[in-house]
Amino acid sequence: MDSEGHDSLSTKPTSNERAVWDRKIEYLLSILGYCVGLGNLYRFPYLVAKHGGGAFLVPYAIFLFLCGLPLFMLEVSIGQFSGKSPVVVWSISPFFRGLGFLMMCVSGLVSWYYNTIMAWTIYFFVHSFFPSIPWSSCDNWWNTDICITRRGLLKGLNETAVNINNTFQTTTLGVVIANSSKYSTAAYEFWEYNVLRRSAGIDYMGSVQWHLVAVMAGAWLLTCLCLVKGVHSVGKVVYVTVTLPYILFTVLLIRGLTLEGSLDGIIHYVKPSFHDMFKFGAWRDAATQVFFSLGPMWGGIITMSSYNKFHNKCIRDAIYGTIADGLTSFYAGFVIFALLGVIVHDSGLTMDDIPISGPELLFIVYPEILASMPLPNVWSVLFFLMLLTVGIDSQFGMLETVSSGLIDAFPERLGKRRVLTTTVLCLGFFVLSMPYTTNGGYYLLQLMDWYASAFCVMLGAFLECIVVAWVYGAERFSRDIELMTGAGVGMIVRFAWCIITPLIMIYIYKYKYPDAKLIWSEILPRIKWRYSTIDKAMEKTRKRLNRQGRNVFLHNGGVIHHPQFSSDLSSMLTQDGVHLSSKGNTKFCHNLSEALIGFLSYNMCNKLEVRHSDTYKWLVVD
DSSP, X not given: OOTTOOTTOOOOOOTTSOOOOSSHHHHHHHHHHHHSOHHHHHHHHHHHHHTTGGGGHHXXXXXXXXXXXXXXXXXXXHHHHHOSOHHHHGGGSGGGTHHHHHHHHHHHHHHHHHHHHHHHHHHHXXXXXXXXXXXXXXOSTTOOTTEESOGGGGTTOOOBOOOOOTTTOOOOTTOEEETTEXXXXXXXXXXXXXXXXXXXXXXXXXXXXXXXXXXXXXXXXXXXXXXXTTHHHHHHHHHHHTHHHHHHHHHHHHHHHTSTTHHHHHHHHHOOOHHHHXXXXXXXXXXXXXXXXXXXXXXXXXXXXXXXXXXXXXXXXXXXXXXXXXXXXXXXXXXHHHHHHHHHHHHOOOGGGSOOSSHHIIIIIHHHHHHTSSSHHHHHHHHHHHXXXXXXXXXXXXXXXXXXXXXXXXXXXXXXXXXXXXXXXXHHHHHHTGGGGBTTHHHHHHHHHHHSSHHHHHHHHHHHHHIIIIXXXXXXXXXXXXXXXXXXXXXXXXXXXXXXXXXXXXXXXHHHOTTTTHIIIIIGGGOOOSOOXXXXXXXXXXXHHHHTTOEEEEOSSOOBOOGGGHHHHHXXXXXXXXXXXXXXXXXOEEETTEEEOOOSSSOOOOGGGOOGGGOOOEEEEO
C-alpha cells in the first residue's frame, strides 16, 4: 500500500466510492492555494507594518504554531479519516452535527460575495489589454476636472484627506485637499466612477451595472469550469493557479527593486520595533490573522483532505501547509512594500498616507504604480493575472465545500450528478450576486465581509476543539490518526486541542469583537432598503444641475463645492422637496478632514455623531 501517496495515488472510483486525488502533489497545491488568498497580499503586510515591523513576526509565529497548526492538524486528520465532507463528518457527536452545516453555510455565504472581487479583477485584467490603459489618463468620459494623472503631481499640496474605511482602515489616497481645492488621481476615478459607480450609501442601491454583470458572469463561469469534475479537474488547474502567483511575485519583486525608493519601503516593512510588539493589539491581530489566513472552520480543509488515501501522512502535510502559508504571507510583504516605497518616493507623501490594506491597495494604488512603469500593459496583465489566480484557489475550496456537502447530504439523488450540481450551484450564485453589481454593491460586500462569517467561525472553531478533544476524546482521536499514519500525535498537540487553542478562541472572540450586540441594536437598524423621498429629490437636483452643464457626482469620499454655489444648491434642493432646517445644515462642515453635508431636518454637522446612513455626500464641480 502506498502510504506516501505517490503518482499512482488513485484509481477511477466506482459510483459508490469517493473520488481521490490523482497525485499527492495536487492535494498539497490545493491546500496551499486554499490557504493563500487575497488577505495574504494586503492584510498580513499591513499588520506587520502596523505592529512593529519584523517584531510582529514573533507573536505571529507563536500563534501560528499554538493555534493555527493544531487546528490545521485536526481538520486534515478528521477529513482524511472520515473520507466525508463536513456535513457528515460531525456525526461523531450527533448533538454537534450542526457544525457541518455551519461550515457549509459559511463557505457558501463567503463564496456568494467573494467572486465580486474576482469580477473586479477580471474587469481590470481585460482593460489591461487596451492600447492606452484607462486608469493612466484623465481624458475619459468618467474623469472630472480635478483629475490628475500621477500622484507625483501632488507634491507641494499641503493636506491629505483621510477617509477611514471601517473594514480595512485605509486612507483613500485618491483624494487630496489643499488650499480648498480637491484632486483625485486617474486610477482613483477609474475605480470610483467607472468600475464601481458607487452610490451615496447602502440605503441607495441604485441600478444594476451591466459591465459588472458581464464580468461577474465570467467569474462564475471560470469557477464552474474549474470545479465541474471535482478533484479531478481542480487537481489539474492548481498546477497553474498555485505556482503562477509565486513566479509573478518574484517578477514583480525584481522589477520593484530596480526602481528608486523600493528599498526604503522594504526597510519600513521589516524594521523591528519591539516596543510596538508588546502592545496588546499586536498579539490580538496576530492571532486573528493566523486564524483567518489558514482557514480552519470554513470546511475547505476537511473537504479537500477527505479526498486523500486513508494511509496518507496527513500530519506532515499539515505542517507543510502551515509553514508555507506563513512564509507566503511574509514573502508577499516584500513585493507590496517594494512597490509602495516607489510611490512614496514619487509622490513625496509618507507611508502612513498610503492605504496598505484593502481593495484600495489592489485597485487604486497598484494600478497607478503599474501605469507609470515602462510597458505598463505587460505589468498590469501580469499583476491582475496574479490576483485572479490567488483568489480563484480560495474560491475552489469554499465552493467545493458546498457542493460536496450537498452531495454527501443527498447521496442517492446527487451522487451521480456532480457536474449538474456544480453547474446549478454556480448559476444560482451568479443570480444571487446581482445586488453586488449595483451602485451600492460595494457597501453590501463590506457589510457581508464585516459581519457575515466572523462570529460564527470563531464560535465554530471553539466548538470544533471541544467536540474532538473533550466529547470524542483527544486520546481516542490520536489513536485514529495512528491507525491511518502509523504514528499518533504528541502530547503537546493534544494539550493544544484541549486547552490552548480553545482559550485562544475565547481570547480572540472576547477582545476582537467586544461589541457584537451592536450589530443588531445599532448597525442593522440604520440600513434602509428603500428609495426614500430625499433620495428622489436629490436625484432630481442632480439631473437639473447636469442639464445646466455642471458635473455632479454622488461621492463617498467627501464633498467639493464652490462657496458661491451654496445658495443655488440650497434653493434647488428645497424646490425639489428637501426642506433644510435653520441649524446650519447648508454649510459645509469639515470634520476629520472630510467634507460632509446633511440634508435632513436636523444638524448633521455634529462632528463624530454623524451617522453614515444619514449622510449624503456630493461631489459638485462647476
